[in-house]
Amino acid sequence: MVIVLSSKVKEVTHVLDRIQEAGFTGYQAGPSTVVVPGNDEKLQEIVGALPQVERVVPIKSPYPLASREFHPENTVINVRGQIIGGSKPVIMAGPCSVESLDNIVEIAQAVKKAGGNVLRGGAFKPRSSPYSFQGHGEEGLKMMAIAREKTGLPIISEVMEPDKVALVAEYVDILQIGARNMQNYPLLRAAGKSGKPVMLKRGLSGTIEEWLMAAEYILAEGNPNVILCERGIRTYETATRNTLDLNAVPVVQHLSHLPIVVDPSHGVGKAQFVRPMARAGIAAGAAGVIVEIHPNPAKAWSDASQTLDFDEFNLMVDDVNRVASALHPELDSARALVHA
Amino acid sequence: MVIVLSSKVKEVTHVLDRIQEAGFTGYQAGPSTVVVPGNDEKLQEIVGALPQVERVVPIKSPYPLASREFHPENTVINVRGQIIGGSKPVIMAGPCSVESLDNIVEIAQAVKKAGGNVLRGGAFKPRSSPYSFQGHGEEGLKMMAIAREKTGLPIISEVMEPDKVALVAEYVDILQIGARNMQNYPLLRAAGKSGKPVMLKRGLSGTIEEWLMAAEYILAEGNPNVILCERGIRTYETATRNTLDLNAVPVVQHLSHLPIVVDPSHGVGKAQFVRPMARAGIAAGAAGVIVEIHPNPAKAWSDASQTLDFDEFNLMVDDVNRVASALHPELDSARALVHA
Amino acid sequence: MVIVLSSKVKEVTHVLDRIQEAGFTGYQAGPSTVVVPGNDEKLQEIVGALPQVERVVPIKSPYPLASREFHPENTVINVRGQIIGGSKPVIMAGPCSVESLDNIVEIAQAVKKAGGNVLRGGAFKPRSSPYSFQGHGEEGLKMMAIAREKTGLPIISEVMEPDKVALVAEYVDILQIGARNMQNYPLLRAAGKSGKPVMLKRGLSGTIEEWLMAAEYILAEGNPNVILCERGIRTYETATRNTLDLNAVPVVQHLSHLPIVVDPSHGVGKAQFVRPMARAGIAAGAAGVIVEIHPNPAKAWSDASQTLDFDEFNLMVDDVNRVASALHPELDSARALVHA
C-alpha cells in the first residue's frame, strides 16, 4: 500500500513508528509518501485513522509508486520548458559520444533547428572492451553544457556508477541510466537521491515488470521524475542489432503513469530503419524518441552504422510530427500557432 | 542467378539442358523463369547468349526470387479487386474460428461496413491439444464462401497439410500458412503449385532470412503472389503473448519486394493493445493488418482475450487510416473521392 | 481423465456413447484407452461403474497420455532388440544425409563396431533453400535398409509429410519427426497411426509443455512408442548453432514417462563440443544420444562442421559409457559379461 500524508506534515517518523508497532516496515519515499509492502487490511485501518494521513491506497502491483493504481494520470515532466509526457512527442537527439566542442555545438544547433527538444551525448561510455575509447568524461559534459548555453536545449547524458552521480548531475538536466545498468540498484538509488529527472533504459533482457521495479528504486528515493526508454531487447534475430519492442509502449502505459520514449537507433542498429521505427514508436503511443545523429555518421567515433545524418534526421522529425498530428489533431493547430 | 526467358518461349527444356551441360542445376520457377544457385560468370555468359533468354540477373541473396535484387519494384497483388501492397493499407479481419453461418456473415458485414478488405476465419485449426476443437473444416469454408457472396469480400483461411491444399483452394481467395508451418516445405510447395495467393506467417522463431527462404519455396513453384505476415516472435518477455516484431517490416521491405502485413492480435495477444500496435505497424510501413474480431469476444470459441469487438475494430480502422493518410497524403484525396 | 478398459473389451463404442450421453467427448487412444479432457467427478463415477472399465485416472496435466500421472513407470521401447529407455544409454549415429550405399554401409559398420545401437541417416531432408540437395528419398531408405541387413542395427530416418509416412515406415524402424515439424499436427497423427516407434524432436522454440502436447497427438492415435529428442533451442547466443537445453532432460523425466535422448550435434553445431555435451546429456539422465558421424566430415554433403569422424565417435562412446557406469554401477558388470 501507499500512504500519502497531508502536505502539512513535516516529518514522517511518527507514521513510520506506528507502522512498525503494527509489525510492518514502512519505506519513506519523498516528503509525504510511505510505502508498505502488501495490503494488510488491519494496517490500512490503523494508518488511515492517523491525523497525518491523507489517504491510503492499496496496490496489487509489485511496484506501487510506478503503478497506475497509485497514480492514475500520466506523469508529465518539465525539463527547462520542454514537456515530456504530453501529447506532443519529445525528440532527443545527439551523438553517441561527445567528440569535440565544435562537433557537439554543431549537432545541438541541428537538433534545435529541426525542432528537437533535448540534446543527448555520451561522456562516460560503457564499452564492451576495456581498450576502447571510454568517453571524454567530465570534459564531455562541459562541452554539452556549452552546447546547452548556445541553444537552450536541455541535455541528457549517462552515468555509470553511484560515485559519479553528483558530478554528472551538476551538468546534465536528465541523468541517463543505460541498459546494462537497469538492475544496478546502488546506481538507481543514487540517481533517485540526486533529485534530477532520470531516464531509465530497459535492460537487454529486462522484463517489463523488472523494468518497472527498477524504476521503483528511483521513485522510492522520493524522485518522481522517471522517464522509461525502450531501446530494444535481445532475441534470436540477428537481422537487427536488437529487437525494438514497441509492444512495451502500450503495455507500460497500461501498467504505469511514467512516460516512455523509444530509441530506434539502438533498437534496430541500422540507420536506414531508424526513421520507420521512430514513426512506429510514436504511433504506438510513445512520448518521444531518442536517436543518434552526427554531421557525418561514417566518421562518428562510435555507433556509426546506426547514426542518422542531419537530412535523415529532419525527415524523421517530419514523419514523427505527421503521425503525432494524425492521432492528436489538436497538435496541428498548436504547431500552426508556433509557426505563425 | 535468375534467368528470365523471353515471354514467347513455350518451354524451358532447352535452357535447362544447356545449364546441365555446363555442370549446373537449373530450377524452373514459372513459365519463363529459371533459377540457378550461385552466380558463376561463365554460366552467365553461356545462358546470356541463348536466344530464348531475355536477361540474366546475378543475385547475392539466398532467396533470389524473393529478393529486391531480382525484383526492384514492390509486388502488388489484386485479390477480387482488393489491392495488397499499395499505399492504401489493407484490413483483413474476422474470427479466430468460423463458428456458424450467422456468425461469420454478421462478422463479414461488420468488416465490410468498417471499410475492411478481406475476411479471415479459421476452418482447419492447428491446436496445441489433440482434444481441442479442431475447426469446422470444409463446412467452415462453405460458410465463409457464403459470407463472401453476401459482402463481396475475398476470404482467407489456413491450410495445414499438402493434401488439403486443393480442397481449401477451391473455396478461399488467399491460402494462409500458419506460423507453425513456416518451414513445412511440402506444404509450401503445394501452396505454390495451387496458383492461389498465399499469406505466409513468420514462424515463432523464424529469422527474417529463413522466412524469405520459405517464401522462396512458394515462388519457386511459379507462384508470384506471396504475402508475408509478421505475427510476433517468441522471446523471454511474458507480458505479451508474443513479441510483435515491427522491425521486420522495414527490414523485409529492404530485402524483398513482397508485401508484408502485421497481425497484432497474435503479436501481443491482448485486445487492449491491438489498436496501438496496428497503428504502429502501418507507421512502420506495413501493407496492412490482419486482426481477430467477434461480436462478443468473451464468447469466441478461441483466442477470446485477443479479439476485438466491432466498436474497437472501427476505432482501429480509423486510426490505421489516419496514420496511412499522414504518411501518404494522396490517400486522403482518394478517400474523399470514394466518399463523395 | 484417462479411462482404461479391460483388456477383454473388443470395442469401445459403448463407453464412448455413455460419455457422450453424459455431455462429454471421449477420444479413443488405442484398443483399450479413452481420453476425456478435464476431470469431471460425476463422469468419473459414471464410467467407473461400467463393467468394461478397469480404471479411471484423473489427470491434471494437459497431456494425459504423456504424463507420469497416468503412467508412473518409464516407457521402455524395444526396437529389434535394442532397448530405449533403460539405464544403458542408447547410441544412435550416422550421417546427416545418406550419400551412397558404400558410404552408409561403412558408417553402419563403424557404429556397430563402436557399440552403437541405431543407425541414423537422412533420406528426405528438410532444407532451408528449395535449391539445396533434398536427399535421396526412397533410394536413400533402400540403402539404409541394406546397411541394416549387414549390421543388424535398426534404422531411423525423418519423414516430412503425412503422405510419405507409409512409405518411410516400410523401411525404417523408427520414424523421426524433425524440429521444424514438432507442431505439424497432420504429420503427428499420421506417424501415430503408423504404429511405428516415433522419435519427436523438440522445435527450435518449442516449450517443454508444447512438446509433450505434440507427443500427445501421437499417443492419442494409440501409438505408445514415442521417444523425445532434445536437439537445441534457439536463443540469443551465437557462439553455438543452437543452445542444447539439457535442463529439459530432468524436467521431461519429471513430467513424463517417455524416454528422452539428446542430439548434441545439432545442439551445439560444432564437432569439437559434441563429445562433452554427449557426456553431459547422459549425466543429466538422458536415455541416449544421437549424433552425426562420417568417415570424412569435411566432405560430408551437409552439416559438415558438426559431424564427428570415427575416432572422435569412438571416444565419445567411451565417455558416454564411463558416465553411465559411474551413475549406474550395475551396467559395468553387464558390460563385462558382454565382453567376456
Added chain:
Amino acid sequence: MVIVLSSKVKEVTHVLDRIQEAGFTGYQAGPSTVVVPGNDEKLQEIVGALPQVERVVPIKSPYPLASREFHPENTVINVRGQIIGGSKPVIMAGPCSVESLDNIVEIAQAVKKAGGNVLRGGAFKPRSSPYSFQGHGEEGLKMMAIAREKTGLPIISEVMEPDKVALVAEYVDILQIGARNMQNYPLLRAAGKSGKPVMLKRGLSGTIEEWLMAAEYILAEGNPNVILCERGIRTYETATRNTLDLNAVPVVQHLSHLPIVVDPSHGVGKAQFVRPMARAGIAAGAAGVIVEIHPNPAKAWSDASQTLDFDEFNLMVDDVNRVASALHPELDSARALVHA
C-alpha cells in the same frame, strides 16, 4: 597484442612511451604485462626489440588476456589451499542469504562434512524490489568469517558497487560479481584492483564473447584470478527459472584459460533438478559447481524453491564425484589416499 616484460623490469613507463611514440596506446595489466589493441606488425617489431620485453604475443580475440591464444594452459587458482581449475571438481555451497551466525555455521559444517570446498552466502543482496530484504551487509560478512574460522573453508560473497569492494574484500576470499552486474564496468575494474580472486557470473543475456570481455576488464587491472560462473541464461522457456547453458562450458574452455563453474541452483531454479544438472555440468567439463543449501529450504529467507537440504546436497556431491572419477580415473586413487 600482449607484451610480456622481463620479470626483472621494475616499471613499464619506458615501454608505454615507446608504444605511444609509435602512435598506439598501451594498457598496463599487472606488473609485467602490457596490452595494445590490434596486432600491428611494425609495432610488434619495435617493442619486440626492446630489452625490457620478453615476448610479444599477437592475438586475434577481442579479449587478449582472457584468451587461450595468450595463455594456453588452464589457469589454476589456489584459495586457502582449495584448488579451482584442476581436475578435481570444486564444490561451493551455502545459503542464498546469510541469515544468522548459527545458521551459517551449521551450513558451513555441512559443506565441510560433505567434502565441499568453499562456503557461499549472500550479505549484500541485489533484490528486484526496493522493499525486499537486502541482506545483512557487513554483519553477514562477519558471520561468514566466523564460519570460515570454525571450518577452514574459504568464503565467497557478492559485491554490488565499486565503493564496497574494499569492505567486502576485507572479509571474503573470493569476490562474487552477480549476473546483473556482468557489464558493470566500474565494479569490474574495482574488483580487478582489489587483487582478490573474482568469480564473474554470466549475465542473463550475456553472450560468451561479452562475458569474456567483461573478464578482460578484471584481468586488465593486473588481477589474473578470475573464475567464470555459468548460472543460466534467459530464454523463452518457462518450465525452468533460467536455462542453464552447459554448452558454455566447453566453448569457454576452448576460447579461454579461465576456470568455469556452473550454478545449477539459479540455472534451473527448482531443487529437484539441481542434482542432475550439477552432474551434467561436471560431465561437460566444468571446474566445479556452486549451489544453494539450507538445513530447512522451505524456511530459507530467499530462493527457497531452488535450495537443497543437506541430504540432497550429500547425494549431489557423491554424484559429482562419481562423474569426475569416471572421466579422470586418477582422482579415484587420490580420494582413496585421502580416506586412507
